[in-house]
Every structure is written in structure tokens, then in C-alpha cells.
Amino acid sequence: MQEVSTRPRVVIVGAGFGGLAAAKRLAGRAVDVTVVDRRNHHLFQPLLYQVATAALSPADIAAPIRSILANARNVRVLLDEVHDVDADSNRVALASGRSLEYDWLILATGARHSYFGRDEWAAHAPGLKSIEDALAIRRKVLLALEQAENETDPERRKALLTFVVIGAGPTGVEMAGAIAELARRAVSSDFRSITPHCSRVVLVEAGKRVLSAFPGKLSDDAARSLVDLGVEVRLGSPVFDVGSGYVQLGDELILARTIVWAAGVQASPAAEWLDAEQDMNGRIFVEPNLRVPSRERIFAIGDTANAADRSGKPLPAVAPVAKQQGQYVADVILGRRKAAFAYRDFGNLATIGRSKAVIDWGALQLSGLTAWLIWSVAHIWFLVGFRSRIAVAISWLWSYATYQRNARLITGEHPSTPTQLKRLPTLERKCA
Amino acid sequence: MQEVSTRPRVVIVGAGFGGLAAAKRLAGRAVDVTVVDRRNHHLFQPLLYQVATAALSPADIAAPIRSILANARNVRVLLDEVHDVDADSNRVALASGRSLEYDWLILATGARHSYFGRDEWAAHAPGLKSIEDALAIRRKVLLALEQAENETDPERRKALLTFVVIGAGPTGVEMAGAIAELARRAVSSDFRSITPHCSRVVLVEAGKRVLSAFPGKLSDDAARSLVDLGVEVRLGSPVFDVGSGYVQLGDELILARTIVWAAGVQASPAAEWLDAEQDMNGRIFVEPNLRVPSRERIFAIGDTANAADRSGKPLPAVAPVAKQQGQYVADVILGRRKAAFAYRDFGNLATIGRSKAVIDWGALQLSGLTAWLIWSVAHIWFLVGFRSRIAVAISWLWSYATYQRNARLITGEHPSTPTQLKRLPTLERKCA
Numbered sequence: 001m002q003e004v005s006t007r008p009r010v011v012i013v014g015a016g017f018g019g020l021a022a023a024k025r026l027a028g029r030a031v032d033v034t035v036v037d038r039r040n041h042h043l044f045q046p047l048l049y050q051v052a053t054a055a056l057s058p059a060d061i062a063a064p065i066r067s068i069l070a071n072a073r074n075v076r077v078l079l080d081e082v083h084d085v086d087a088d089s090n091r092v093a094l095a096s097g098r099s100l101e102y103d104w105l106i107l108a109t110g111a112r113h114s115y116f117g118r119d120e121w122a123a124h125a126p127g128l129k130s131i132e133d134a135l136a137i138r139r140k141v142l143l144a145l146e147q148a149e150n151e152t153d154p155e156r157r158k159a160l161l162t163f164v165v166i167g168a169g170p171t172g173v174e175m176a177g178a179i180a181e182l183a184r185r186a187v188s189s190d191f192r193s194i195t196p197h198c199s200r201v202v203l204v205e206a207g208k209r210v211l212s213a214f215p216g217k218l219s220d221d222a223a224r225s226l227v228d229l230g231v232e233v234r235l236g237s238p239v240f241d242v243g244s245g246y247v248q249l250g251d252e253l254i255l256a257r258t259i260v261w262a263a264g265v266q267a268s269p270a271a272e273w274l275d276a277e278q279d280m281n282g283r284i285f286v287e288p289n290l291r292v293p294s295r296e297r298i299f300a301i302g303d304t305a306n307a308a309d310r311s312g313k314p315l316p317a318v319a320p321v322a323k324q325q326g327q328y329v330a331d332v333i334l335g336r337r338k339a340a341f342a343y344r345d346f347g348n349l350a351t352i353g354r355s356k357a358v359i360d361w362g363a364l365q366l367s368g369l370t371a372w373l374i375w376s377v378a379h380i381w382f383l384v385g386f387r388s389r390i391a392v393a394i395s396w397l398w399s400y401a402t403y404q405r406n407a408r409l410i411t412g413e414h415p416s417t418p419t420q421l422k423r424l425p426t427l428e429r430k431c432a
Numbered sequence: 433m434q435e436v437s438t439r440p441r442v443v444i445v446g447a448g449f450g451g452l453a454a455a456k457r458l459a460g461r462a463v464d465v466t467v468v469d470r471r472n473h474h475l476f477q478p479l480l481y482q483v484a485t486a487a488l489s490p491a492d493i494a495a496p497i498r499s500i501l502a503n504a505r506n507v508r509v510l511l512d513e514v515h516d517v518d519a520d521s522n523r524v525a526l527a528s529g530r531s532l533e534y535d536w537l538i539l540a541t542g543a544r545h546s547y548f549g550r551d552e553w554a555a556h557a558p559g560l561k562s563i564e565d566a567l568a569i570r571r572k573v574l575l576a577l578e579q580a581e582n583e584t585d586p587e588r589r590k591a592l593l594t595f596v597v598i599g600a601g602p603t604g605v606e607m608a609g610a611i612a613e614l615a616r617r618a619v620s621s622d623f624r625s626i627t628p629h630c631s632r633v634v635l636v637e638a639g640k641r642v643l644s645a646f647p648g649k650l651s652d653d654a655a656r657s658l659v660d661l662g663v664e665v666r667l668g669s670p671v672f673d674v675g676s677g678y679v680q681l682g683d684e685l686i687l688a689r690t691i692v693w694a695a696g697v698q699a700s701p702a703a704e705w706l707d708a709e710q711d712m713n714g715r716i717f718v719e720p721n722l723r724v725p726s727r728e729r730i731f732a733i734g735d736t737a738n739a740a741d742r743s744g745k746p747l748p749a750v751a752p753v754a755k756q757q758g759q760y761v762a763d764v765i766l767g768r769r770k771a772a773f774a775y776r777d778f779g780n781l782a783t784i785g786r787s788k789a790v791i792d793w794g795a796l797q798l799s800g801l802t803a804w805l806i807w808s809v810a811h812i813w814f815l816v817g818f819r820s821r822i823a824v825a826i827s828w829l830w831s832y833a834t835y836q837r838n839a840r841l842i843t844g845e846h847p848s849t850p851t852q853l854k855r856l857p858t859l860e861r862k863c864a
Binding site: 006011039040041059060062064066069071076079080094131132142147150187191192394396398407408409410424 | 471492508
């Protein structure tokens with residue numbers, strides 16, 4: 001390989017939808033690109049809830065970043081973590097102790113869940129952002145069913161079979177629907193003591209409706225679909241407390257062994273690295289061309305950025321925004337674009353469960369089976385890598401035809417955590 | 433469900449090949465069966481090395497025990513761990529504190545790796561028995577490649593790219609072949625600093641040949657296939673010491689960041705529970721009808737048992753033996769068989785890598801592509817569950833056509849463990 005130091009160096013931090021889109025757009029161009037990510041894989045986050053509910057395997061929705069970029073010979077991939085940015089000397093500090101010099105820096109570091117200052121809730125109500133998160137939730141849900149099967153005390157069995165999802169945005173709605181399908185349907189014939197109608201799935205939302213980013217009619221359709229699946233939808237119910245095995249909603253205490261957090265996200269600390277002005281979710285307020293104010297050579301995109309649309313409203317934290325921003329920023333670096341970033345909105349999709357989804361295309365609003373088919377095709381299409389598409393398509397067809405889940409594995413350090421019972425459970429199928 | 437206490441109660445400990453075969457044979461018969469396993473899934477162990485080398489996902493080769501037995505209404509599955517057996521009162525003690533009473537007990541508890549009394553080696557040379565083991569090895573192998581890509585010190589890079597497999601039985605041969613394919617071929621175009629020929633894979637064996645259970649000609653064919661894949665085969669090389677980053681063979685010290693143990697197994701402590709006579713691997717010497725001596729109602733099968741064939745030689749610790757023993761024991765319990773157990777040997781298969789396998793059918797011995805095709809079809813056929821078969825078949829066809837691996841994910845608590853380097857690595861593709 002020839003000496004390359006005279007070409008502009010672009011450092012991309014984070015290989016989510018935004019960072020990856022930028023790297024792909026810069027591939028083969030006269031720039032030297034380094035992609036830094038603390039994980040070796042790009043994750044198709046919109047399907048992560050399917051890993052958490054045992055429908056897909058991690059490898060179905062994740063691919064090594066360096067495989068995706070293997071043919072981009074001007075792109076290097078570095079497994080490392082950014083700790084700081086020195087904008088004056090144009091350097092990024094890495095966890096390994098090394099530093100990277102850049103001519104252009106793209107911050108695409110994404111977001112984590114946020115507990116609104118109640119970080120102690122995290123231990124009891126895990127969120128869903130990484131493969132580890134998804135496997136931890138899968139383990140929790142499947143172990144609760146196993147323990148319920150062995151439990152004879154009616155109160156404890158009830159708590160084991162109660163699943164609470166906090167937050168009714170797209171992730172919360174998908175999780176609630178998928179848990180209901182898993183716990184009330186997919187596994188029902190496998191157990192001897194518990195029966196499908198024993199499981200209770202509660203979706204808790206502080207606001208007035210589910211999927212608040214969608215028009216009211218679609219929110220209503222989604223809520224109805226959830227109820228059809230057996231989900232209790234609790235609107236206007238802010239959470240007052242979360243602890244080991246319970247959720248407090250106003251006067252009501254729900255005892256539940258499994259609680260999932262889908263209520264809030266917080267951007268990564270990129271704003272702190274740059275001492276940049278941030279919104280309440282930690283996202284950097286960026287200029288119309290996605291530059292960080294007063295940092296000519298630094299862009300922030302995706303969930304890291306608070307970018308306003310034409311009406312001044314912040315763009316939603318969704319994959320298409322991040323992707324288009326990544327491509328835009330790459331074009332700016334290559335000198336091909338000068339105009340401000342403009343988001344082309346191709347519509348908004350959310351799924352609830354088997355045959356149930358909603359689509360908002362502005363004038364056209366769809367729900368039900370048609371929406372679900374479009375959602376399925378779109379998600380398979382956008383999956384990175386031809387092979388993942390086939391694998392996921394087959395898994396879905398299989399699940400659809402048989403109601404079965406493929407990835408019902410309890411793995412981890414202590415695979416069996418049996419309940420502390422002295423008596424043998426009865427063989428009757430009763431539901432306390 | 434009706435009162436069932438008058439029917440004989442069969443307790444099966446372990447849902448590997450032996451325990452599952454017994455449970456299936458007892459399904460729908462006039463017995464009440466309880467299967468106890470500390471994991472929720474049955475594992476198709478012969479393909480576990482493919483999970484460890486990123487070719488398959490865990491869910492491709494594992495299925496929930498209770499799904500497999502869902503239609504056997506007289507069979508219950510209990511996620512729990514057996515701690516002891518009280519043969520005088522016919523009870524099994526569980527980790528949960530409960531106990532189970534039995535009329536017949538089948539011990540099918542399997543085996544773990546054994547370090548020949550050098551348990552301190554376990555931390556440096558993990559073995560391959562569970563999904564957790566496989567994911568840990570996958571993580572180790574993939575991280576070594578990532579760190580090698582970032583490493584500038586030639587000695588350390590060399591150690592990162594050296595993979596040692598200890599033990600040249602079927603598992604060791606498969607692991608060495610698969611690691612060579614992964615590290616020297618599958619990932620080669622994804623890296624910028626390391627090249628395929630940098631990776632060194634060493635298969636270490638104390639004995640005189642690989643696959644010692646096979647005829648000499650097939651051992652030679654297998655060794656040649658390994659060499660073709662770029663594996664260094666070191667026969668007659670007992671291991672003197674294993675430590676952090678090294679293996680000591682006689683005078684030679686091999687520096688290697690990744691060491692895999694495939695040299696020995698040790699049966700689970702079932703012999704201790706019963707105070708039964710055991711062989712040097714902890715297996716219970718059983719009677720010709722697979723009963724534990726002087727325990728009329730207790731059978732031991734599979735890797736838990738040392739059962740002699742007609743010539744007095746112990747049967748090999750392979751899946752077909754365990755399966756046939758499970759079926760046999762179920763038949764004995766049902767009163768359908770009285771004669772001693774006789775193993776029907778349908779041949780011995782082992783694979784080395786892409787298009788390379790060996791088959792021993794006694795008179796007919798095969799190696800190369802034909803053997804590999806037969807091996808592939810046989811393994812897909814025996815995979816539990818129709819869906820896994822499709823998934824694995826597609827993964828294999830995909831890998832075969834593209835040389836790619838599907839499941840190259842580094843997951844776990846600390847996904848990035850960067851090396852401690854100060855300098856930026858060079859972009860040259862050189863191999864120290």
C-alpha cells in the first residue's frame with residue numbers, strides 16, 4: 001500500500017446507521033477513513049427486540065463492521081473506544097492510550113437508555129440497546145417462565161408471570177407485543193403447570209397514547225392490536241418507583257419479576273468531549289450543515305445530534321435520519337454538497353406483533369396485515385448483508401407458520417437459578 | 433390431568449443425547465417421566481466447534497428441552513440441578529432444595545473437560561462443552577485477530593496470531609481445522625495490517641497420530657488434510673505446562689494468546705453420588721444391562737457410564753452410543769427388553785474442514801470430499817428440529833460458497849479490550 005499521509009484523514013466514531021453510511025459513502029474516495037467502534041459489529045437495532053424475545057439469533061441482526069467495509073480499501077476499522085476529543089489539536093483520545101489525528105471528525109456515537117436521573121432503576125428494569133442487553137432480557141423472560149412452571153405459591157407464580165414494559169414508543173410497543181406472543185402463545189404447549197392465560201403483560205406509558213410520534217388514529221389502532229394480543233395498556237400512568245420485583249404507578253403496585261425499560265434515551269457523552277451545547281437528552285445542537293457550532297471540522301449525526309427540521313422541530317432519533325445524515329456529511333467532506341441538510345421522510349413504521357403494524361405515510365395511513373407485510377419486507381431489505389436477510393426471512397416464515405420461537409436459549413454464567421421450594425409442584429394446569 | 437401417582441415414576445438426569453433418547457422412547461407410555469437438566473436446552477454437541485469458530489449461532493444447534501418434548505404429555509421438564517442421590521430412599525436431591533422420588537433413575541449427566549489434575553490450566557486453555565464455552569472461545573479468537581490488527585510489536589503480534597489446540601481427537605482436529613479456515617482464510621480481506629499467512633495454528637497431540645480411534649490410513653489422511661489447511665501438526669508432543677499466553681512442549685515454548693483444550697474429559701460426579709466404582713475418567717462401571725452394580729433401579733448411560741463391548745473394551749464416548757443406550761434403558765423399564773445392551777456401530781465420522789472429512793465403516797474407509805458430503809448430510813439430518821436443519825444447511829452452503837463466517841460477533845461484558853499501545857499501527861500488510 002502506498003504512502004497515504006497527504007490525503008485528508010476522516011475519523012468516524014461509531015459504526016451505527018449514521019457512521020456506517022458515512023464510511024460507505026467515503027469508500028473508494030481520495031480520503032483515508034478510520035472507523036472506531038468499541039464493538040466489532042454493526043447492529044440492526046430495529047430488530048433487537050426480536051433477539052430479546054427469542055425469535056432471532058444475535059448473528060441474524062449483527063455483522064462485523066470490518067466485513068461490511070472489507071472492500072473499502074481506504075477504510076480501516078479499529079476496535080477501540082473514544083474517551084475524549086481534543087478539538088484544538090484535532091486529535092481523538094482512545095481507551096487503548098493511543099490517539100488518532102483527523103482532518104474531519106464525524107461523531108456518530110449513538111445513545112443509551114436514560115432513567116431520568118433514577119439510575120438505580122437500571123438494575124431492576126434493563127433497557128434494550130446492545131446484544132448483551134437483549135440476551136439479558138431473553139434470559140430473564142425465559143427464566144421467569146421456567147421458575148413459574150416450578151412455583152407452587154400462587155402469589156409468587158403470579159409475579160413470575162407478570163411482565164411490565166415501561167414506555168410505549170416503538171421499542172416498548174414491539175417488546176410488549178413480542179413478550180405477549182412469546183409468553184401467552186409460543187411456549188404454551190411446552191409447559192405442564194402454567195397456561196397461556198396465566199401470563200400478564202402490562203405496557204405502561206406516562207403520556208396519553210402509544211406511539212406518540214404517529215397520528216392519533218394509528219396510535220388507537222396500535223393500542224387495539226396490543227389489547228388483541230392480551231397486553232394491558234396503561235396510558236397516563238407515570239412510573240413513581242421501580243425496585244426488585246415491582247413497579248409503582250401512582251397508588252398501584254404491580255408485582256412483576258420481569259421489567260423492561262423502554263422509556264428514555266440519553267446520548268453518549270460526545271457533547272461533554274467538546275463542551276458543546278446539548279439538549280435535555282445530551283444531544284449536541286448542530287448547525288444546519290450538521291457541524292458542531294464553532295467546530296469547523298467536526299460533525300455530529302444520528303442520535304448524537306439535535307438537528308432541527310425546517311419548522312425548527314428536532315428530527316426524530318430513527319435510523320433513516322442517521323443514515324441520510326451520514327451520507328450528507330460524507331458528501332460535504334468530499335466537497336459535493338454545500339446546502340443545509342434536509343431530511344427526506346419516507347414514512348414512519350412500527351410493528352406490534354404477528355400481522356399487526358402501523359405505517360404513517362402522511363396522506364396514507366395503514367394498519368393491520370398490509371402494514372405488517374410492508375414492515376417485514378422493509379426490515380428484511382434494510383438488513384445488512386445478503387445472508388442475514390435470508391436467515392431472518394426464514395426465521396420469520398417459520399415463526400409465522402408454527403408460532404414457535406427459534407432462539408429460546410437461556411445462556412450465561414449461571415444457567416440454572418432454581419427457585420427455593422421444598423414441595424413438588426402439582427401437575428394441574430391451574431392459574432392462580 | 434388425572435391422578436397419576438400409581439404409575440411408575442422415571443427420573444432422567446440430563447437431556448443430552450442419552451437422556452433425550454430415553455425420554456422420547458418413554459413418551460406416551462404408562463410411566464410418569466421427569467427430565468431434570470440444569471440448562472433449558474439440548475445441545476447438538478458435535479457442531480459446537482462451529483459456534484466456537486463463528487460459523488453457526490448457538491440457536492442453530494440448541495433447542496429448548498421442553499419444546500422437543502412438548503407433545504409428550506407424560507414427560508415433565510425441570511430446570512434444576514441434581515446434587516445427590518439417595519439410593520436407599522429412592523430420591524434425588526435438587527439444588528433448589530426439593531427432592532424427587534423415583535421408581536427408576538437414569539443417570540445421563542455427561543462429561544466435562546479434564547486437565548489431568550492440572551486444573552490451573554483451565555483458565556488459560558478453555559475447553560469446549562457448553563454454549564458458554566463456545567462463545568468464550570469465539571470471543572477469544574476474534575479478539576486476538578482484532579488486537580493483532582492494532583499491534584505493532586512483532587513479537588506480540590505473532591503471539592496474538594498463534595492458536596494452539598491441545599489434543600487431536602475429533603474435537604481438537606475440528607477446532608484446529610476450523611480456526612485455520614477462519615484465521616487464515618475467512619477474515620483475510622477484512623483486515624488491513626494482518627494477512628492470512630501470518631496466522632499460525634498448531635495442533636498438539638501426545639500420541640503418535642491424530643484421530644487415534646480411526647484406522648491408521650484415515651489418521652494419515654486427516655493429518656495431511658490439516659497440513660493442507662495450514663495447520664502445524666505436532667505428534668508425540670505431550671504438554672508440560674500451560675500458562676497465560678504460552679504452551680510448553682518439552683524444550684519448546686510456544687507463545688500463543690489463544691489456547692484451546694481438547695485433550696481430556698471427566699464424567700460428572702454421578703459416581704460419587706452413588707459411591708459406585710468408577711474408571712479413571714470418573715465413569716461408572718455398569719453391568720451389561722447398563723445398571724449400576726447393586727442398584728437394581730438405577731441406570732447410567734452415555735458419557736456417565738463405562739460400558740464394555742463384547743470384547744470387554746469400553747464403548748466410545750460418542751453420541752450414537754448414548755442414544756442407543758437411552759433407548760435400550762427405556763425399553764428395559766417398559767419391560768420390552770431383557771438381553772444385555774449391544775451397540776450397533778454404524779461407523780465413525782470426523783471432519784477436518786471444508787471438503788475434508790474421514791469415515792470409517794470398517795471395510796469401507798473414505799476420506800476427502802465424499803466423506804465430507806456424507807458427514808454434512810448426516811449431521812444436518814441428526815440435528816434436532818426441522819428449523820435448525822434448514823438454518824444450518826443454509827449457513828453451510830453460504831459459508832462454502834463465500835468462505836465467510838456468519839456469526840463473527842464479539843459479545844460479553846467488556847466487548848472492547850484494546851491493547852495498550854501508544855503508537856499508531858502502520859498500514860503496511862506485513863507479517864512479522
